[in-house]
Structure formats: structure tokens, C-alpha cells
Amino acid sequence: MKKPLISLFVIAASLAWAQTDSTPVSKVPAAAPADPHAASAVPVLQIDAGKVTGKVSPMLYGLMTEEINYSYEGGLYGELIRNRSFKANPTWPIYWEAVGNPAVGLDQNQPLNPALDVSLKVDAGAASEKAPAGIANGGYWGIPVKPDATYRASFYAKSDNFHGPLTVAIVSTNGKMIFASAKVPKISPAWRKYTVRLRTKNVPASKDNVLEITTTTPGTIWFQQVSLFPPTFDNQPNGFRPDIMELLAAMHPQFLRFPGGNYLEGNTISERFDWKKTIGPVEYRPGHKSPWGYWSTDGMGLLEFLEWCQDLHMQPLLAVYAGYSLGGQHVSPGPDLAPYVQDALEEIEYVTGSTSTKWGAQRARDGHPAPFTLHYVEVGNEDYNRSSEYDGRFAQFYDAIKAKYPDLQIIATAPVTSRTPDLTDEHYYRSQEDMEANAFQYDKRPRTGPKVFVGEWATRVGSPTPNMAAALGDAAWMTGMERNSDLVVMASYAPLFVNVSRLRGQDRSMQWTTDLIGYDALASYGSPSYYAQVMFSTMHGDEILATDSHNIPTREWQPRPFRGRTPPPEQLRQIFFDATRDRQSGIIYLKVVNEAGAAQNVHVQIAGASTIRPDDEAVVLAGSSPEDTNSIEQPRKIDPRTEEVHGLSADFTREFPPCSITVLKLRTK
Ligand code: AHR
Numbered sequence: 092m093k094k095p096l097i098s099l100f101v102i103a104a105s106l107a108w109a110q111t112d113s114t115p116v117s118k119v120p121a122a123a124p125a126d127p128h129a130a131s132a133v134p135v136l137q138i139d140a141g142k143v144t145g146k147v148s149p150m151l152y153g154l155m156t157e158e159i160n161y162s163y164e165g166g167l168y169g170e171l172i173r174n175r176s177f178k179a180n181p182t183w184p185i186y187w188e189a190v191g192n193p194a195v196g197l198d199q200n201q202p203l204n205p206a207l208d209v210s211l212k213v214d215a216g217a218a219s220e221k222a223p224a225g226i227a228n229g230g231y232w233g234i235p236v237k238p239d240a241t242y243r244a245s246f247y248a249k250s251d252n253f254h255g256p257l258t259v260a261i262v263s264t265n266g267k268m269i270f271a272s273a274k275v276p277k278i279s280p281a282w283r284k285y286t287v288r289l290r291t292k293n294v295p296a297s298k299d300n301v302l303e304i305t306t307t308t309p310g311t312i313w314f315q316q317v318s319l320f321p322p323t324f325d326n327q328p329n330g331f332r333p334d335i336m337e338l339l340a341a342m343h344p345q346f347l348r349f350p351g352g353n354y355l356e357g358n359t360i361s362e363r364f365d366w367k368k369t370i371g372p373v374e375y376r377p378g379h380k381s382p383w384g385y386w387s388t389d390g391m392g393l394l395e396f397l398e399w400c401q402d403l404h405m406q407p408l409l410a411v412y413a414g415y416s417l418g419g420q421h422v423s424p425g426p427d428l429a430p431y432v433q434d435a436l437e438e439i440e441y442v443t444g445s446t447s448t449k450w451g452a453q454r455a456r457d458g459h460p461a462p463f464t465l466h467y468v469e470v471g472n473e474d475y476n477r478s479s480e481y482d483g484r485f486a487q488f489y490d491a492i493k494a495k496y497p498d499l500q501i502i503a504t505a506p507v508t509s510r511t512p513d514l515t516d517e518h519y520y521r522s523q524e525d526m527e528a529n530a531f532q533y534d535k536r537p538r539t540g541p542k543v544f545v546g547e548w549a550t551r552v553g554s555p556t557p558n559m560a561a562a563l564g565d566a567a568w569m570t571g572m573e574r575n576s577d578l579v580v581m582a583s584y585a586p587l588f589v590n591v592s593r594l595r596g597q598d599r600s601m602q603w604t605t606d607l608i609g610y611d612a613l614a615s616y617g618s619p620s621y622y623a624q625v626m627f628s629t630m631h632g633d634e635i636l637a638t639d640s641h642n643i644p645t646r647e648w649q650p651r652p653f654r655g656r657t658p659p660p661e662q663l664r665q666i667f668f669d670a671t672r673d674r675q676s677g678i679i680y681l682k683v684v685n686e687a688g689a690a691q692n693v694h695v696q697i698a699g700a701s702t703i704r705p706d707d708e709a710v711v712l713a714g715s716s717p718e719d720t721n722s723i724e725q726p727r728k729i730d731p732r733t734e735e736v737h738g739l740s741a742d743f744t745r746e747f748p749p750c751s752i753t754v755l756k757l758r759t760k
Contacts, residue, residue, distance in 0.1 A: 141699025142637035145577030152628035155583035157352035161590035163391035165231025179386035191224035203315040206377040225305030232592030233298030233612035246317040253310020298612040348408040411435035413471030424483030475505035516546040523564035533575035547585035554604035559714030562619035567667040574669040616726030632671035677760030685747040704758040713751035
């Protein structure tokens with residue numbers, strides 16, 4: 092049995108306090124006032140179970156997502172073929188290789204349709220039994236092969252002079268292993284879709300593989316929309332990668348903010364997330380360039396985002412394009428903006444409308460007759476400092492949306508004065524120390540304005556994924572959001588995903604460092620910050636309890652110079668905490684972050700609870716150093732562990748390990 096980590100500690104100090112903690116960070120003080128707890132100098136955390144300061148928002152913990160770091164292409168979206176539509180480059184079929192000696196090239200004269208208006212011409216005139224010819228695709232840094240798995244390969248093809256067969260196979264890059272193969276006996280002169288199933292045997296998992304389509308008989312063949320899907324989450328067609336979905340499901344996210352971020356806006360207006368071009372059969376989606384520098388097929392379109400919400404029981408938080416693109420192109424408020432406002436109204440109708448509406452009927456034709464529930468619409472993204480016209484553009488969207496959908500909550504992405512948004516979206520990307528220094532920023536925020544949605548936030552320490560130092564900064568920050576979640580009603584970490592296959596150089600898979608979940612073609616893992624999120628989002632009550640603290644140890648921190656001025660050093664707290672209670676079960680969830688590199692003995696005092704059960708459990712995430720982290724090779728090096736605890740009471744001492752985040756459950760019934 093594990094050694095109990097709790098021992099009783101009797102403190103004579105009065106428990107007559109009930110203030111929200113208000114002394115987070117101090118400038119280096121001249122002389123501290125006399126502290127009644129100073130005798131012991133042991134940190135004291137006080138919880139007043141008799142004083143509820145607010146309700147924990149049931150929507151507090153959600154997800155934010157966009158196409159960045161190969162989040163969908165080469166990420167969540169199951170498609171394994173890279174550049175399946177040959178549109179990623181206008182002059183050359185990048186990511187495709189010739190097998191044998193055929194002449195290959197893009198052909199604008201043989202389009203599949205107006206959306207996929209180019210095809211790959213493969214002239215295999217010299218193909219023979221001894222010299223097969225064709226094409227190969229290595230996917231997104233590899234094609235994953237797993238044992239006993241069924242893959243679905245499909246493509247459109249046509250040929251005037253070739254009668255088949257074509258061999259479709261998953262083979263190792265060095266050509267030594269054929270993992271699965273199937274034949275398409277005949278190709279017709281007109282475009283037609285061909286589908287085969289590829290079943291692997293009991294082989295070891297690997298990713299250094301390609302998909303090949305080859306012939307041993309001569310001819311010229313045109314291809315378009317060459318696709319390979321592995322088994323997907325819930326076996327859904329055009330579906331998602333199961334391992335990543337499982338990581339997300341464990342977070343119990345309440346909402347999904349999509350489709351961005353910068354990805355919503357695009358570098359130019361024509362490269363925005365133009366939702367109407369992302370719906371319907373995938374072979375009718377033209378795709379577009381993401382502002383993060385690579386091609387999106389839009390296989391992950393509006394309906395797929397909504398289905399993702401449905402699969403994980405998340406509410407959609409739909410961001411609509413608000414007339415501003417990143418390169419500076421923007422649409423001024425007034426008549427020029429009207430078509431974009433109309434487009435947003437139609438998008439909302441696509442999401443929520445009955446099948447008797449034009450766009451609800453379109454959604455039904457796309458395969459989803461039931462409307463989705465929508466409560467939140469966000470107008471644009473980070474529109475502060477971006478053209479001076481956001482206020483006017485916001486007002487135009489706000490008025491039109493509220494007129495048709497009065498119950499929708501409308502989120503502004505910058506301060507506005509013309510209308511009162513239901514929520515404002517704030518973004519914070521900070522160092523560990525900055526996060527900790529600001530962990531109390533909402534305690535003092537007046538409750539008179541709109542509610543707050545922290546739509547993007549992260550402690551940016553660690554690459555490609557955050558390390559333990561980042562998780563500590565995140566957790567300190569989350570105690571602040573949770574303690575103030577009467578005001579901060581929604582929050583989502585960003586970015587969510589990174590493909591870690593190629594971190595640097597040309598054709599890199601990462602555009603932004605410090606991302607919550609990492610993966611390559613074969614495996615995925617959660618960072619320490621991911622586990623901190625899981626702990627916070629799955630273990631909290633619905634009531635915020637008043638807290639106070641004393642004798643909190645500090646360390647000196649020198650903030651970075653700002654606008655040429657070096658600010659004075661600050662004393663940073665090393666312990667952060669908050670307490671919430673589940674009203675029904677009476678469980679108090681005490682979250683304690685010890686960011687120090689040494690263990691801390693801490694007194695915990697609970698007033699206003701008639702009983703505290705002596706035995707319970709704690710969930711602890713700890714690293715051996717701030718640099719400690721998880722990776723593809725060591726996916727669970729830092730992992731929450733559950734411990735039994737004994738000796739709990741209204742007044743106890745617990746040792747919190749170095750660099751740790753703890754959720755302690757205290758049963759008051
Ligand atoms: O999360 C990465 C980017 O940061 C988002 O696309 C943008 O909204 C923010 O600037």
C-alpha cells in the first residue's frame with residue numbers, strides 16, 4: 092500500500108476568512124506587514140465551503156481548432172494520400188513519384204469537374220511484366236500500416252487505350268514488402284470511380300510506406316481524387332483518426348471553436364474559409380491554400396466540423412468570416428459587406444435550419460437531415476488593430492444575426508462600442524512566468540461588461556509540444572479562469588494539434604511551436620499540458636468556493652523589456668490553487684499547482700464544511716524537471732497518477748511534489 096501523504100496538523104489560527112485570494116504577484120515589497128501565519132512560514136491554503144462566490148460555467152473547457160501544423164490534412168482527417176486532387180501545386184504533381192518509367196504530369200485538358208479542374212496524366216506506354224509503371228504517394232510523412240487492418244483505396248480514372256488491370260498496393264518505401272494489394276480489372280474511357288479494399292496481415296506497425304498504383308500493360312491513364320482511408324473513428328466514411336479522437340474525448344470538451352483562427356480569414360479574401368466550397372461530395376470541393384502555407388483539400392469541411400462536434404458531444408462555436416483577411420484585404424462596412432453578412436446567415440441556416448429551409452435542405456442532401464444545435468457565433472478573428480473598421484463590421488453582422496436568430500450568443504473578437512456583444516474573445520500566448528503573473532487578472536475584472544471567452548491561450552514553452560514548465564504555467568492560469576468562471580465562461584487552448592514528422596526546414600509539418608497534441612503518421616501523444624487540461628476539465632464542481640492564502644513562497648522574476656523599458660523585477664508566487672464544489676455530491680475539488688523545483692508542505696484549512704471524509708484520492712501530474720516532456724518515443728513519460736490519501740480533515744498538511752499539479756478530492760457528505 093502507498094504511504095499516506097497526508098498528516099494531521101492542528102493550527103490554532105482562526106478560520107474566520109472568506110475572501111477571494113487577492114495577493115497574487117507583488118512588486119518587491121519594502122516591508123511586509125506582520126503575518127499571523129508567519130510563525131510556521133508553512134504555506135496555508137484556506138477554503139470557505141460556506142461561501143460560494145459564483146458558478147463554474149458548464150461550458151468552461153472546450154477546444155479551438157484550425158488547419159495549422161497539418162491539423163486535419165495529415166492529422167485528424169483520415170485521408171492518407173497527400174495532394175490527392177493534384178491541386179497543391181499548379182505546375183507539378185508534388186508529393187507524387189513515378190514508379191518505373193512513365194511520363195507523368197498535370198493535365199488541365201482532362202478535368203474531372205469544374206472543382207477538380209486538373210488531372211494526373213500517366214503515360215505508361217512502356218509498361219511490361221518486367222517493368223511495371225505507375226505512381227506512388229508517400230502520404231503525410233509516411234503511410235501507416237497496422238496489422239489486420241482494412242484500408243479503402245479509391246480513385247477516379249479514365250483511359251482510351253488501356254484496358255487494365257491496375258494494381259493498387261501498400262508497399263514499403265524500399266519496395267521489399269507488399270502489405271496489401273488488389274486489382275482493378277478494367278478502366279473505362281469516361282471518368283469513373285474505382286474502389287478497392289486492402290487488408291493487411293499480422294504485420295508489425297510501420298510508416299515508411301507508400302501507396303502504389305501500377306500497370307504491367309501499356310497505356311495512358313488519367314487520375315483524379317486518389318484516396319486511401321484507414322479504419323476511421325466509428326468507421327465513418329470520410330472520417331477521423333481514432334487515436335486522436337480518443338485523446339480528445341478524454342478531455343470532455345464542451346465546445347469546438349472552428350474553423351479558426353487565421354484559417355478562417357485566409358491570406359486573401361479568396362483564400363478565406365469559404366464554407367460553401369467545403370460542403371457536398373469531396374470530389375466537388377476545390378480546396379484552397381491555408382494561410383499556414385500549404386494546401387487544404389477541404390475534405391474537412393463545414394459538415395465534417397459539425398459531425399466532429401456531434402461525435403464528441405461538443406457544442407459548435409461557429410466563427411464566421413467577417414470581411415477581413417490577413418494580407419490586409421478587407422471589406423468596409425455598408426453595402427460591400429452585405430453579401431458576407433448574408434453568407435454568414437446562410438451558414439447559420441445550414442447548421443441549424445430545418446429541411447424546409449434552403450440551406451437546411453442542402454445539409455440534408457449532404458447526408459445530415461437533423462439540424463445541429465448552435466448557441467455561439469463568433470464574428471471574425473483577432474480583429475483588434477486590423478483595419479479600423481471592426482466596430483462597424485461587427486455591428487452589421489450583430490444586427491443581422493440577432494434579427495434572424497435572437498437567441499444566438501454573439502462573440503466579438505476585439506473591443507467594440509457600437510453594440511454590446513454577448514461575449515468577447517481574448518487571446519493569450521505567454522511564457523510560464525507571464526502566465527503565472529497573470530493568473531489573478533480576472534479576480535479584479537469588473538463583472539459589468541460582456542462575459543469572457545478566452546478563445547486561444549497557451550503557455551508557450553517547449554517544442555513541438557509543451558513541456559512540464561508550460562503545463563505548470565497553464566495550470567496556474569487555469570486556476571484563475573476556473574476561480575473566475577462566472578466571468579470567464581469559455582476557454583480553449585491553441586493550437587490543438589501538430590504533426591511532429593518534420594519540425595524544421597522546407598516542407599515542415601509544424602508552423603507554430605507548442606501545440607497540445609502531437610502525432611506522426613502512426614502514433615499520437617498528449618503533452619504534459621494536455622494532461623493538465625484533462626485534469627482540469629474532468630475534475631471540477633459547479634460552485635466556486637471562496638479562498639485565501641498565506642505564506643506563499645515566491646521567486647524573483649525579471650519581466651522582459653517592453654517598448655524599450657525594463658520593468659522592475661517581480662516576486663512570483665510558486666503555489667496557485669482554486670477550489671470548486673459539486674453541489675450534489677458535496678465533493679470539493681482542490682487544485683494545487685506547485686511550480687517550485689522543491690516539494691512544498693502546505694496547510695489546507697477548510698471552513699464551513701460539517702464533515703470531511705478522512706480517506707479519498709488525489710490525481711497528480713508531476714515532472715522531474717520543468718523541461719521534462721512527452722514525445723512520440725515517450726508518450727506517457729508525464730502522466731497523471733491517482734493516489735490514495737488519508738488523514739483528510741478540516742485542517743491538514745500535505746506535501747505537494749516539485750513541479751506538480753494536484754487535484755485533491757475532499758468529500759463533504
Ligand atoms: O493559434 C495560432 C494563431 O494565433 C491563430 O490562427 C490566430 O488566431 C492567432 O494569432
